[in-house]
Amino acid sequence: MPGLSQYAVWIVSFLLEACVVVCSLYRREFLRYLPLNIYMIGAAIQGGGLYFCIHTFGFASSKYVYYYYYSDSLLYVLMYFVIIQFYQQVFKEMKVGSQIRTAAALILAITAFFSYMVVHQNKDHLTTRFVVELEQNLNFVGVVLMYLLWGAILKLRETRTRLIQLVLALGIYFSATAGIYALRNLFPGLEMSLLRWLPPLVGTWLPLAWAYTLVRVPESAHLAPSRLTMKH
């Protein structure tokens, strides 16, 4: 059974995810950030499902492990929609919304096809090691996408503080998660101790940073992103 600290992490994550949705509703910005809110609702439901699985089937059961990784994969699909929205906001002026949607659908299809092929080839030995590798790759795709988006923000001189902070928070989340899964892959011996609990802990960062941005940074706030680079 998980310890008190793990329960605390789940409860904090759940509350923060709910906080993001409530903040958006309160500020009447739910539809403006619809994919982000759907992702947060999905993450909160996943957290509830994990709790249910542990109490019904047990922490060491294969049902729990399958639920954890499969629901996580579904959350990645929702996360892609969040990334698409950020791209659309950055490229709004250029009116390339349909191209972005097409490119995103293509990336999603390629990722799904690639994952299917890998799963198909490894179906006789779908081990935790394999799932860890898949999560590491998916998160790394996220890091690359956020890096490209940050490049576009600098190039197009995007000044909306809120958008910049939401994107940077997501960049931190993806890079930390990809790094942790890569470490789990490199050092399987550490998997059952520290590295197993770091992803849920890092998971609290995203709702925390997004809730902070939605509460503290007004939609009208602007800053020059070039001032954030090291030269200044």
Add this chain to the structure above:
Amino acid sequence: MMPALICVISVAAFLQFFVLHCRSILASSRKMVLSPRVHEVTGVEGATVAVSDFGRLLQLVKLCPERADDRLEIRAVGTYYNLLGALGSVARLAFASVASWTEIERRNCSYFAAVALDRRISHSRDLFTQQVAENL
């Protein structure tokens, strides 16, 4: 080989995104002018705050009643300040330009702490006024 490469790139990306995120928080405080109250309480003179004042300012911030909405940024900037301190002491040995950049950044962190103190002082004054009004 591949996990090692992903790990190195992810750590580098994480550090860069973290620095950018902290700088975006600092950028918003840089526009604010410190009130005479803060100058009076801290003894800081002029528009710039010394690097060494950061710890003292943070202690004063902690003495004020907490605001729920500034805890994350104070913690993030505190981590950033310590990270810069470590980087600065390493860079001083070989890279003078990096060392001077960390000094400028740490000064910005100190200025941020002064702005946070200013906000908390106003917040506690508001609380006091509210309490007095309720007692009347």
